[in-house]
Amino acid sequence: MSAQPDSTNITGADALIATLLHNDVDTCFTNPGTSEMHFVAALDREPQMRCVLGLFEGGVTGAADGYARMAGKPACTLLHLGPGLANGLANLHNARRAHSPMVNVVGEHATYHRRLDAPLTADIEGFARPVSGWIRTCSSAEHLASDGAAAVAAARQGAGQISTLILPADLAWSERSAQAPESAPAHQLRPHRADLTAIAGALSSGEPVALLVNGRAVIGEGLELLGRLAQATGATAIGDTFISRVERGAGRPAIRRLPYFAEQAIETLSAYRHLVLIDTQAPVSFFAYPGVPSELTPAGCTVHRLTEPGDDTPAALRELLAVLGVPEVGDRGAISAHRPDLVRGPLNPAAIAAAVGHYLPEHAIVVNEAATGGFGMPGATIASPPHDWLDLTGGAIGMGIPAATGAAIACPDRRVINLQADGSAMYTLQALWTQAREQLDVTTIIFANRAYAILQVEFARVGAHNPGRRAMDMMSLDRPELDFVALATGMGVAAERVTTAEDMNAALARCLETPGPNLIEAII
């Protein structure tokens, strides 16, 4: 007597979710609509997949980005047709720049409904193309498992990228007999293609060398090897201005950062005769400015490439150390622990930075979208206990609150501190509600200068006239003033306002010890 395989019917959505889970995609950030109801019904039947609701898709995709950076694997998103995807595009742009792996599942009208051009019909592939490394519109219910496996495989490709899988509603609701989930092939980083002898020659030349680093050179094994390389050769490790994820703090190798403003970046790099690119590209300025070069590599500086994103940077660093005859184990230039003293008196960005550096919990995750308010923060925290630091990689503001949300979902045992500019906070404030619903341990510090202060700086830098009242109005948030305490409590997040350094210090100490989300509006 032989048992028959279970032949209970499943829907296409069930098959897709089973394959996602089979490939270790076990978290779904979503804001669904009618065309996704069968996917939601399938989620209802599959408790292995954690579902997290966002009240706006910018929060959904930004959370998936923060999750991917910390979990090192993709989450899936579930988005409602073209407009749902469109609302998530800015944070998908940031995720693309962060090389975050992600699987977007975007609902589409039923295959036979699409040609009727109903009101919500849009060119979903068109919206997806600028941010996606891989796009597929499902064409058959039978292939949903293989479509899902292909989407996961694509998300893991290279240094990590965005897959967008478009799922027509009738394929999601179609029923068929159960089938086995499909496996995505394991991902391999590319071997490096560097001329190690030339790079070793530069490092041994006695001429000043900068190692411009990002990606796998600033976390885990890569960071350890990088520290060893810098310490042994006297080269300076300089991180890109904006990094997806960097491990830093006491006990870790020191990495300087390339300044944001082009003139300062040029000044920083002018000291070097060799630039070694490790898991990054040659440096360029963030914006163009009249009369300022956009390419930041100094004249007469030789550029070498060890690796680019998607390459096996740790292996390349190991090989380079071997060529140099440097043992892998040894002094890595680890930073000695030191917490800055608290500041008293008026509240300003320096006082906030001191408070964060002073109280930063061990293994905290810092999500930095503080803009001008955060310029002093890296220095104040560099010798604080070891922590992870996530930047705004793509310049599309509104990443901070969502990314903090996703990072907290990925790392439930770690405190997340979100350094958040006020203007940027208003882009995706809705993600605070998700923090409240999921009771995430996130402390948000709003740098409330009530302006797009960076624009007030940039207005002069691009060579525009002194701004008049009308121009200033386009860069100011002070009429009326935003009340972030009201905004946060309106979404279920405990909040308080501080106006002195003493109050800031006390509030931060309290918030970091309080479970669940909270917010400090720091008036600066």
Add this chain to the structure above:
Amino acid sequence: MSAQPDSTNITGADALIATLLHNDVDTCFTNPGTSEMHFVAALDREPQMRCVLGLFEGGVTGAADGYARMAGKPACTLLHLGPGLANGLANLHNARRAHSPMVNVVGEHATYHRRLDAPLTADIEGFARPVSGWIRTCSSAEHLASDGAAAVAAARQGAGQISTLILPADLAWSERSAQAPESAPAHQLRPHRADLTAIAGALSSGEPVALLVNGRAVIGEGLELLGRLAQATGATAIGDTFISRVERGAGRPAIRRLPYFAEQAIETLSAYRHLVLIDTQAPVSFFAYPGVPSELTPAGCTVHRLTEPGDDTPAALRELLAVLGVPEVGDRGAISAHRPDLVRGPLNPAAIAAAVGHYLPEHAIVVNEAATGGFGMPGATIASPPHDWLDLTGGAIGMGIPAATGAAIACPDRRVINLQADGSAMYTLQALWTQAREQLDVTTIIFANRAYAILQVEFARVGAHNPGRRAMDMMSLDRPELDFVALATGMGVAAERVTTAEDMNAALARCLETPGPNLIEAII
């Protein structure tokens, strides 16, 4: 002695703004960034152009949509690179479906900077394509005036569409001698191509005829002629489910509306043997449902087309009346004035509808994104004083608060009432701040059922199982509950919460008499 023309240098941005103003584009909704600073500097020099700051681009484009519907002409938007445009896409989708004319000016990196792939670099044309009827990336500072004129001309084309003009920063900041602004050619509606004899035959056949209407058939002269046609022939005028702008209320011809749910729409249309399409397309269901037809025209019903969007509908209606021998002046089936009585007791959507119908100010503008909470609203207001009514045309939620903002900018002497579902409100809540800054006379009524209630209905309708806890969590906003009073006051808008019909009535009467924006959170 002859005077020389003024040869003061101007920037490319000045030239573009001068041409926009010359073509009656005098309002700019914006959230600018560094690459737009020279455009902002030029706005500073040009007080004729009204600038309105939004704290998120969904609010910017949605305001430009509401403005265009009421002003009958395009505003321009000023958006920051690809991500700024991306944030505005969902409301551009709605604007596209509303046939709203609009000129987007999207900043781009300097021409020489673009190839460097700096962090904010993105495929702007790619983002723009799904929503734009016309796209151009400016390639020469000399052509900015003609580019601007072409963008305005394109926005006015057909029934109205979206132009996207992409402006590299170095063209905006380049200086040249002043030049005359360029004129966009005047727009002409297309002549109809209908077989008037056949349509007149159907209308005279004695068989039941429905006139399915939208666009220029539901405002102004078209509406008057439509009323005359229906009244003289006994045909029933039925508006599309979602209409960009309809003039309604006491003294205006009655127009039924096609129900949202496919089964009800099919039932409504089943009574007719002829369907005459006037400034619209054949009816299709909003979503596909298993086992329900997506095309709503009944079997055996003959479809006639009088006009489609972009045609000269008033002229076609006049000609049709002439063929029928019906005088243009005469009974239009005007609705007699009647305000519903106020309701007492528990607060529910019917009580809110009664309050709105009872208090609706003459010439109010109603922006309807109430979703399930608003189903009773059309009936309760149909005989209230004459007003305009704007719907969510594209199904991309988050249109209401921004469109109300733009409508109030277009019509400063009229009260705007925004019927707003809570879930949808959270998409673009930031536009409340713009209402506060501009002190707009907008009253927002939040239908706070603390759910995506439409999804709870649709979940069953698509044939999914009864939702379990996990599925319900994806459709509920009740954990934690949103506090819209806190959210609104946090952005400078006065707000109150009501839980009984009596309180609702009193609050609405008070709000409608109070200048500036206010908000009522109606717990239902």
